[in-house]
Amino acid sequence: MRPVAVLMGGTSPEHSVSLRSGRAVTAGLAREGRYLPRSVVIDRAGAWHLEGEEGRDPEAALGELARRGTICCFIALHGPGGEDGTIQGFLETCRMPYTGSGVVASALAMSKSATRALLRSRGLPTAPGFASLPEDPESLARQVDGEVGFPLFLKEDFSGSSLGVWRLENREELLGLLRRERPAGTLVVERALAGGEASVGTLGGGRVPVRSLPPVEIVTRHPFFDYAAKYDPEVTQEFSPPRAIPAPLQERLGDLARRVHRLLGCAGAARTDFILTPEGPVILECNTVPGLTPESLLPKAARAAGIPFPRLVTLMVEMALAEGAHRDGRPSRGAGEEA
Numbered sequence: 001m002r003p004v005a006v007l008m009g010g011t012s013p014e015h016s017v018s019l020r021s022g023r024a025v026t027a028g029l030a031r032e033g034r035y036l037p038r039s040v041v042i043d044r045a046g047a048w049h050l051e052g053e054e055g056r057d058p059e060a061a062l063g064e065l066a067r068r069g070t071i072c073c074f075i076a077l078h079g080p081g082g083e084d085g086t087i088q089g090f091l092e093t094c095r096m097p098y099t100g101s102g103v104v105a106s107a108l109a110m111s112k113s114a115t116r117a118l119l120r121s122r123g124l125p126t127a128p129g130f131a132s133l134p135e136d137p138e139s140l141a142r143q144v145d146g147e148v149g150f151p152l153f154l155k156e157d158f159s160g161s162s163l164g165v166w167r168l169e170n171r172e173e174l175l176g177l178l179r180r181e182r183p184a185g186t187l188v189v190e191r192a193l194a195g196g197e198a199s200v201g202t203l204g205g206g207r208v209p210v211r212s213l214p215p216v217e218i219v220t221r222h223p224f225f226d227y228a229a230k231y232d233p234e235v236t237q238e239f240s241p242p243r244a245i246p247a248p249l250q251e252r253l254g255d256l257a258r259r260v261h262r263l264l265g266c267a268g269a270a271r272t273d274f275i276l277t278p279e280g281p282v283i284l285e286c287n288t289v290p291g292l293t294p295e296s297l298l299p300k301a302a303r304a305a306g307i308p309f310p311r312l313v314t315l316m317v318e319m320a321l322a323e324g325a326h327r328d329g330r331p332s333r334g335a336g337e338e339a
Contacts, residue, residue: 002035002036002069003035003036003065004029004071005070005074006022006025006073007075007076007087008022008025008040008041008042008076008077009022010042010044010081010082011044014078014163017078017291018076018078019041020293021296022039023039025076025313026039028314029314029317032310035072038050038051039051039052040061043055046058062091062096066094066096071321072096072097072320073091073096074099074316075087075098075099075100076289079159079163083109083288084107084110085104088101097321097323099269099319101205101267102267104265105264105267109264109270109286109287110288112131112158112285113188115264115285117131118263119260119263122259124256126283127190127275127282127284129152130143130148130188131157131187134178134187137178140174140189144174148190148191150168150170150171150192151170151192152167152189152190152192153165153166153167153168153189154166154177154183154187155187155190157185157188167192193275194277195278196244196276197274198216198218198274198281199218199274199301200213200216200253200256200271200274200301201216201257201269201271201297201301202269202270203268203269203315204268204319205261205262205265205267207322207323208323210258210261210262211258212255212257213301213305214240214241214242214305215241215254216239216240216297217238217242217243218238218297219237219238220237238300240297245276249281253274256281260283264288266286267319268316269290269298269316269319270290271286271290271298271301272285272286272287298312
């Protein structure tokens with residue numbers, strides 16, 4: 001069998017979740033039996049550990065993987081360094097095929113402000129709000145008063161698994177958080193909309209037609225679907241096929257998810273999240289490296305579509321190899337025209 005290196009762990013705050021995704025992927029590939037998975041744990045300092053061996057720097061580790069006949073890297077890294085185009089650019093430089101979206105699409109989707117601007121430029125539904133690099137808390141609060149109001153969500157531009165996201169009910173909470181947390185860089189401010197939540201997985205891109213999976217309906221007792229809620233089955237339930245989303249709305253969600261996938265230039269597997277308002281669905285974000293833990297949304301949607309987990313991760317490798325075979329000598333995968 002041909003070896004596939006499963007990259008997991010990483011230097012981001014989502015290190016532990018990534019390990020769970022990577023271990024699940026390794027087991028799934030082994031169960032399907034078409035490829036030989038090799039575990040590569042990237043520690044918090046950035047060293048690569050090949051199947052439990054002593055850590056190497058990335059270039060040396062990738063060279064060793066190539067010498068061992070590795071045909072593809074399966075990216076199970078979440079957060080900065082894993083889904084923001086960084087690892088994708090490194091692998092492209094080394095001419096190693098990899099799963100998922102390319103450099104440009106990964107960077108676009110990781111940036112909430114860039115994704116928001118691109119979606120709005122094409123008339124796709126997003127929450128009222130703005131992106132800002134505030135000079136001070138008071139200036140941001142004044143802009144909120146004039147443009148958004150409360151309650152609202154304040155989001156760090158580059159973050160995942162709902163880390164760096166706060167729901168704020170009033171001006172005092174906003175000012176207190178800004179002074180206490182001092183979040184750096186661009187911040188995205190969006191009005192908190194009332195409605196249920198849903199997520200739609202998509203597969204394809206590049207030379208593979210894009211298709212959507214059945215929506216996942218998310219029911220949580222938390223104020224919103226935050227990091228704790230995502231990984232605590234005691235407070236959140238997820239249903240795919242959905243229980244309470246009518247068929248026409250499911251079709252609309254699938255159409256929007258496919259449009260987002262194509263517009264950002266995603267490849268492989270992605271997942272688009274929505275809030276279901278009375279006026280219609282609103283796009284929250286697109287994830288280019290969806291979680292692959294037992295609790296994750298993409299595997300649940302795939303099962304609802306008749307794709308068991310081992311087949312899903314094998315399909316992701318097959319899409320990567322199909323894309324990689326045509327990438328030599330051309331620009332990396334990135335944002336494309338909406339179809």
